[in-house]
Amino acid sequence: MRRFRHAKIVATVGPASASPEMLRLLFLAGVDTFRLNFSHGTQDDHAKVHAAVRSLEADAGRPIGILQDLQGPKIRVGTLAGGRLDLVAGETVRFVLEGGEGDKQAIPLQHPEIFEAVIPGQDLLIDDGRIRVRVGGVEDGAITAEVVTGGPISNRKGVNLPGTLLDLSPLTAKDRADLAFGLELGVDWVALSFVQKPSDVIEARGLIGDRAGIMSKIEKPQALERIDDIIRLSDAVMVARGDLGVEIPHEDVPGRQKELIRACRLAVKPVVVATQMLDSMVGAPAPTRAEASDVATAIYDGADAVMLSAESATGLYPVEAVSTMDRIIRSVEGHKLYRSIIAASQPAEEETPPHAVATATAVLAEGVQARAIVAYTTSGTTAARVARKRPAVPILALTPSRETSRRLSLLWGTHSVQTDDVDSYEEMTENAARHARDEGFAKPNDMIVAAAGIPFHTVGNTNNIRVIQV
Incomplete structure (x- = not known):
């Protein structure tokens, strides 16, 4: 099941969308990753949604990402x-x-x-x-x-408290209990709320290890002061504009959004733009023009994914909200100015062989008018390096890891498939051609370009490009 767009959609699950039937409708409408918001609902509620998504994944034959969003140390007044x-x-x-x-x-x-x-x-x-x-x-x-x-x-x-660095762990006692529960379930991503400094991410990494990807939510001005280190230590970033827009002036949020997207793209880390993207659709079947423009701006900026919050969790029109977001993304990506705007925001290339090979793969694929770029990847790094270039050619990521295939459902332009690992150059070529054909990317005699690391089974060693005729 292919998505004919590059940017991905994250949807929050809540009372309006928690049933297996509604989850299926949302997936068919375009959801790539489902968000479980642990600020609301019980662990049992989230376990039922997790099981329903995994059942849906098995029926659809496509990896679906699950994001656990921890509540974090939210400061509140007491009872009045x-x-x-x-x-x-x-x-x-x-x-x-x-x-x-x-x-x-x-x-x-x-x-x-x-x-x-x-x-x-x-x-x-x-x-x-x-x-x-x-x-x-x-x-x-x-x-x-x-x-x-x-x-x-x-x-x-x-x-x-704008501008005040608080001596708070990003993980409360509730968060630690929820995190242990989520990791036991097998969530793919864990979102850390109210990250202030790099050590917050390090603390979470000590608990999570490699059992899930860490997504740092940027919603504190203090995080912006150490953003390069936070991005480097994270596996992904969320531009959480709700609390961020409270703590910094509203007029500064759009510029910060662009800076964060660019920094994440440079660092080869997926970035999600979130909060109030189609907020009026909580109670209306269509968005405002400003909201449509807001989603479009995130896509023009090169975000990996855009997220729905209350629109899909508690709103009256969750399916319509997802469908609207899907249409906006496809319209932007099909616009005549999209490619030139994306190219203009291309970050400077890092002078490392893996990045150079990934860039060359994207350029070569466009030059020979390939139908797809096939990225062999164990950890997801090869696919991410190719996606960093934002090529016009779709990326087919082949991985032996079920966990990696699910996490890649958040990565720009990437269609992931779990497959057996390959041991030889010939097997790599045959496997790439077969999956490109079976997944609907290429027909006989079409060209594809494969990127891989040689020797095989080596993580992060993107060093080989092969042009293949199907």
């Missing part, structure tokens, strides 16, 4: 008297470390790391930035602040 407070601009409020149901002089904020980090003059943003208060004084177990932008707050609303 009557469940709500109305803050008025100019008034003074007080946050306390200890307390029961809070009023304006004792709003519970049970996060000691905040009390250790904030200083007078800094702002606290509540409820995705709708409410802004400015710290006036910090004492033992209490913060006094002036309300700058007022409005209602209710129980458990989130709190952001």
